[in-house]
Amino acid sequence: MAQPFRLSRGGRIDRTRPVRFTFNGRTVEGVHGDSVASALLANGIHLVGRSFKYHRPRGILSHGSDEPSALLSVDRGPGRIDPNNRASVVEARDGLKTLSQNHWPSLEHDIGAINDLLSPVFVAGFYYKTFMWPKKFWDRVYEPVIRAAAGLGKAPAAPDPDRYANRHAHCEVLVVGAGPAGLAAALAAARTGKRVILADEGPEPGGALLHETSAEIDGRPAAEWLDGALAELDSRENVILLPRTTAFGYYNHNHVALAERITDHLPNPGTAPRERLWQVRAGEVVLATGSHERPLVFSDNDRPGILLAESVRVFLNRYGVAPGRRIVFATSGASAYTAALDAKGAGLAVSLVDLRAEDECGPELVELRAAGIEVLTGHTVIGAKGGKRVTGLVVAPADRAGRCGAHRLLPCDCVGMSGGWTPAVHLFSQSRGKLGYEATIDAFVPGTSAQAERSAGAAKGTYDLAACLAEGDAAGAAASGSAERRRFTASPTLTGFRPVRAMPTDADPAKVRAFVDFQNDVTAKDIGLAVREGFRSIEHVKRYTTTGMATDQGKTSNMNALGIVAGKLDTTLPSVGTTTFRPPYTPVTFGTLVGPARHALFDPIRTTPIHDWAESHGATFENVALWRRAWYFPKAGETLHDAVARECKAVREGVGIFDASTLGKIEVVGPDAAEFMNRLYINPWLKLEVGRCRYGLMLKEDGYILDDGVVARVAPDCFHVTTTTGGAARVLAHMEDYLQTEWPDLRVFLTSTTEQWAVIALQGPKARAVIAPLVGGIDLSPEAFPHMAMRSGTICGVPTRLFRVSFTGELGFEINVPSDHALAVWEAVHAAGEPYGITPYGTETMHVLRAEKGYIIVGQETDGTVTPDDVGLSGMIAKAKKDFVGKRSLVRPDVVAAGRKQLVGLVTDNPKLVLEEGAQIVDDPGQPIPMRMLGHVTSSYWSPNCGRSIAMALVADGRALQGGSLHVTTPEGFARVTVVDPVFFDPKGKRIHA
Amino acid sequence: MLEALYRTARALPLGRPAADPAGSGILIRPAGAEAHVSLRVRDPGPSAAGLPLDRPINTVSGDARRWIARLGPDEWLIGSDEAEADALPAxxxxxxxxxxxxxxxxxxxxxxxxVSGARAAVALNAGCPLDLGEAAFPAGTATRTLLGKAEIVLIRRPGPVPLYRVECWRSFSTYVHGFLTEAARSAG
Known part of the structure; x- marks a missing residue:
């Protein structure tokens, strides 16, 4: 068997099911149940990456999601490659390709390792100090170079071919973590019959029980108890058990986000989504998230082969892999003794170095010595030997003052280190709960809750197995409102440690490379430097040194970093405080966050009933809010300019047909409808006759134009209101707001009919002739049906509200028909118009035609700071009205003051020059910079009907400048323009009444 | 000829797609042409046109051919056979x-x-944040809510298997149907 470090027995793996994957092109064989990390270790591969900053050789530190160093690029097939996967949590399976990162030309020989030799230069804050001068070098030299060197791993370049899902879920109790405490909590809650969701990040629920080979629970081996617990949970309909699911974010109102990994571990994923985002709203949350082991901080503590002590135990017991044959455990606490016993039991050469003095140790010391293991108490670790793999540990006796005695080299090929334990309080912290410092276990533990949650087990600083079970049970019962409590018996757990920040050493401090944060390459020296340079706040130290940043979020590094800062400042740990833990707990793919919101599901694309016709007639579309509108209808070989010119001519000379279905429509109904309209619009409405229309202008409270549109009075108590396409939702909300909060006494009801009515605009001198044969029940003659009138009748047998209105200045109709009939009516009208050369036109032509007439578009001529008078529409204000929304603001001093920008027309000296919309306007282009800007161009087009360019602009005191000259910026310089009235075509408005 | 077209041939936006587009056992069937009325009334009294107006907010009454959902204190959504389109408002x-x-x-x-099937609620929960469990959303419930980025009205009808009616605006129907189809594919 290849796998020379695979133990012959033990572990939760299936030795009969081999798996093969590659690491840097080399085939690695593992077995079913392996992680990539355990399979690499089974093959004696420890060197798996280069560190972020110094390119130091790095190995596998941990067995879990706190792994800071073994970050691999994982390739699952074309388009399915992503960087920075923790080798310890990627399940080994056939066909994976894994690659180490951050080296060139190879993992073994990395040019970037020069950074390590230059490390005295690359101290904390190196960039801030070095790249200050000369200032102009920053943009052109420093930043590009730093950016090129920064980042870890390569982002995938191909589109992600996988699917991702989203699911909202509700439960009474959400339990995070399926270790002993979480399982006990879930069992207790499940027995009440309430809905329980139990999520665990591992492929197999069980947490620490998965590598617990010696302990017993309730008289049974722990593994058996685990099987029983899982079987019970599985049998209950009210329980959803989610393996491979990380609770990564804890938000308001017990809204917890989970990332479920569904297919990555499967060689043939089928059609299932790759990952699923669960958005759980839980009545109560139990956090049983366990704890992280702390590394010891000593010189070269990052050498491959140096692991966390408990991780050594996990690889031995769960994966049946020996991380080395000769293991030295270095510790300041009891838990590593359990690992040493298991290693000895696996037949490996084991010794243990404990910083604690004999009298500080508990029963573990006797137990270990009885097993024949050499234990050096009161010893520090001076440093590690070896480069790409640890070869030995230099230890020395150290007294409490840190004085070191004679060095001794302990040869080894693996080190298991333990600096104690840190509860995983990330989610609790995200829930905005207050952490409290517990001195007896040297840890921040959950204190005051901010939400309906409770922590249990190691996440709360409880490390004894029986206590974890009892605490989990109590938390689950309390969360589900049960008064029942269970008792558990379990083998005692070896707990307790002496907090140590950096191991005592007699080496020259300037030469010691003792890592605190392995992922961000931060050493104890860097943190000391930050404090020496005046940083006091832990948040500042974090940012200056980058310790605890990025995806690691301080899992392994936090307490050591805090402790070093506290030591340097000669203060206590709680007074230093801790940094804020940010979501996500572990990295989450973009795909999971995006979910199904891609392509057609990215946003609703709203189309009209006539969309398919427009598409099949070659229309080009533009986006207007969520709508897709026909922009122009190019014929073969036509440009936008050609098509629009043709469409504009057709409307003025014959007839054009336009899809105006996207116009917002609101049915305003009720005995007080006219009064309501009167209060909302600047215009008068009380006397508008049934069957007549009015152009309505609506202001916000500040007196600025909010929206406009034609309104028809359908009945004394019913108005058919139209709004702009983009303003439909805004106007309805504005109306409802006033109706519900200001005038609840008004008996008025608002109903959106935007999509009930499709609108076919027929514009041009031939419009009447086209529809005459199709319309029933309406006298179309100009006398009976004048401009700005509305009649109900039929068209093609379909009921219609026929408006005689015009946004083009031509004779025009807007045919409102129920949406499902719109296409048939459109096709009938189009067919009837063919003898007249009917021309479909799009929004671009609509814009040009209205500009020729000087009609404003809200959002183009207005920008939220424009009053009716600014655009020349103050004549519409009903003078007799006591009040309307915005009225009082129209007499504000700045609104009535001279110098406001007013709507004018501009014509260029050169008739062919089309100005740029947004271009600035000045009177004297020769004046010194900064020039006094008088306004800007709001609309600008080539007008086929005027045979020249036209523009509208807002210009300070513009109306008084009529006939005068101004200058407008263009990419080539200033262009001279003449100020004119903004009505460029048919200024007398005769055509509209035809 | 065109007279006949009105009443018989509404061009429905979703047409007649497959009933189980995802092959997931979750049926997603666009309704045929129906009449819909928005009714707003204060001090409604017990009923109108035989439809109850005194039921609690967020409930639906009636059957598949004629139903009324109370969405607010003064707001109802009424659905019925297309044949009633003229008679019902009157x-x-x-x-x-x-x-x-x-x-x-x-x-x-x-x-x-x-939307129907044993796992219909799972598909809906892909985009609807509400608790659709038996206790919180029993048959006879109706509410305005969201499905992904679209506003919908969600109605649960009685039946041997879970049966939901999703109502959305016409131009959102392509998105809503597509969203439900994708959700059904991922509901496993």
Whole structure:
């Protein structure tokens, strides 16, 4: 068997099911149940990456999601490659390709390792100090170079071919973590019959029980108890058990986000989504998230082969892999003794170095010595030997003052280190709960809750197995409102440690490379430097040194970093405080966050009933809010300019047909409808006759134009209101707001009919002739049906509200028909118009035609700071009205003051020059910079009907400048323009009444 | 000829797609042409046109051919067979008499999609954040809510298997149908 470090027995793996994957092109064989990390270790591969900053050789530190160093690029097939996967949590399976990162030309020989030799230069804050001068070098030299060197791993370049899902879920109790405490909590809650969701990040629920080979629970081996617990949970309909699911974010109102990994571990994923985002709203949350082991901080503590002590135990017991044959455990606490016993039991050469003095140790010391293991108490670790793999540990006796005695080299090929334990309080912290410092276990533990949650087990600083079970049970019962409590018996757990920040050493401090944060390459020296340079706040130290940043979020590094800062400042740990833990707990793919919101599901694309016709007639579309509108209808070989010119001519000379279905429509109904309209619009409405229309202008409270549109009075108590396409939702909300909060006494009801009515605009001198044969029940003659009138009748047998209105200045109709009939009516009208050369036109032509007439578009001529008078529409204000929304603001001093920008027309000296919309306007282009800007161009087009360019602009005191000259910026310089009235075509408005 | 077209051949936006587009056992069926009315009335009295107006908010009454969902204190959504499109508003108006009210035909604004199957709620929960469990959302519940980025009305009808009606606006129906299809594919 290849796998020379695979133990012959033990572990939760299936030795009969081999798996093969590659690491840097080399085939690695593992077995079913392996992680990539355990399979690499089974093959004696420890060197798996280069560190972020110094390119130091790095190995596998941990067995879990706190792994800071073994970050691999994982390739699952074309388009399915992503960087920075923790080798310890990627399940080994056939066909994976894994690659180490951050080296060139190879993992073994990395040019970037020069950074390590230059490390005295690359101290904390190196960039801030070095790249200050000369200032102009920053943009052109420093930043590009730093950016090129920064980042870890390569982002995938191909589109992600996988699917991702989203699911909202509700439960009474959400339990995070399926270790002993979480399982006990879930069992207790499940027995009440309430809905329980139990999520665990591992492929197999069980947490620490998965590598617990010696302990017993309730008289049974722990593994058996685990099987029983899982079987019970599985049998209950009210329980959803989610393996491979990380609770990564804890938000308001017990809204917890989970990332479920569904297919990555499967060689043939089928059609299932790759990952699923669960958005759980839980009545109560139990956090049983366990704890992280702390590394010891000593010189070269990052050498491959140096692991966390408990991780050594996990690889031995769960994966049946020996991380080395000769293991030295270095510790300041009891838990590593359990690992040493298991290693000895696996037949490996084991010794243990404990910083604690004999009298500080508990029963573990006797137990270990009885097993024949050499234990050096009161010893520090001076440093590690070896480069790409640890070869030995230099230890020395150290007294409490840190004085070191004679060095001794302990040869080894693996080190298991333990600096104690840190509860995983990330989610609790995200829930905005207050952490409290517990001195007896040297840890921040959950204190005051901010939400309906409770922590249990190691996440709360409880490390004894029986206590974890009892605490989990109590938390689950309390969360589900049960008064029942269970008792558990379990083998005692070896707990307790002496907090140590950096191991005592007699080496020259300037030469010691003792890592605190392995992922961000931060050493104890860097943190000391930050404090020496005046940083006091832990948040500042974090940012200056980058310790605890990025995806690691301080899992392994936090307490050591805090402790070093506290030591340097000669203060206590709680007074230093801790940094804020940010979501996500572990990295989450973009795909999971995006979910199904891609392509057609990215946003609703709203189309009209006539969309398919427009598409099949070659229309080009533009986006207007969520709508897709026909922009122009190019014929073969036509440009936008050609098509629009043709469409504009057709409307003025014959007839054009336009899809105006996207116009917002609101049915305003009720005995007080006219009064309501009167209060909302600047215009008068009380006397508008049934069957007549009015152009309505609506202001916000500040007196600025909010929206406009034609309104028809359908009945004394019913108005058919139209709004702009983009303003439909805004106007309805504005109306409802006033109706519900200001005038609840008004008996008025608002109903959106935007999509009930499709609108076919027929514009041009031939419009009447086209529809005459199709319309029933309406006298179309100009006398009976004048401009700005509305009649109900039929068209093609379909009921219609026929408006005689015009946004083009031509004779025009807007045919409102129920949406499902719109296409048939459109096709009938189009067919009837063919003898007249009917021309479909799009929004671009609509814009040009209205500009020729000087009609404003809200959002183009207005920008939220424009009053009716600014655009020349103050004549519409009903003078007799006591009040309307915005009225009082129209007499504000700045609104009535001279110098406001007013709507004018501009014509260029050169008739062919089309100005740029947004271009600035000045009177004297020769004046010194900064020039006094008088306004800007709001609309600008080539007008086929005027045979020249036209523009509208807002210009300070513009109306008084009529006939005068101004200058407008263009990419080539200033262009001279003449100020004119903004009505460029048919200024007398005769055509509209035809 | 065109007269005949009105009443018989509404061009429904979703047409007639497969009933189980995802092959997931979750049926997603666009409703045929139906009449829809938005009814707004204060001080409604017990009923109008035979439809109850005194039921609690967020409940639906009636059967598949004629139903009324109370969405707010003064707001109801009514659905019925297309054949009732003219008669129903008239009957409502007659019964409501002088009470201030609004009866607005929204037959062409609203598009109905029926979602049914044992796992229908799972598919809906892909985009609807509400608790659709038995206790919180039993048959007979109706509410305005969200499905992904679209506003919908969600109605749960009684039946041997879970049966939901999703109502959305016409131009959102392609998105809503596509969203439900994708959700059904991922509901496993």
């Amino acid at each position: 009957a409502l108006a007659a019964d409501l008499g002088e009470r201030p009210h609004a009866i607005v035909d929204i037959s062409h604004r609203n598009v109905g999609i029926d």
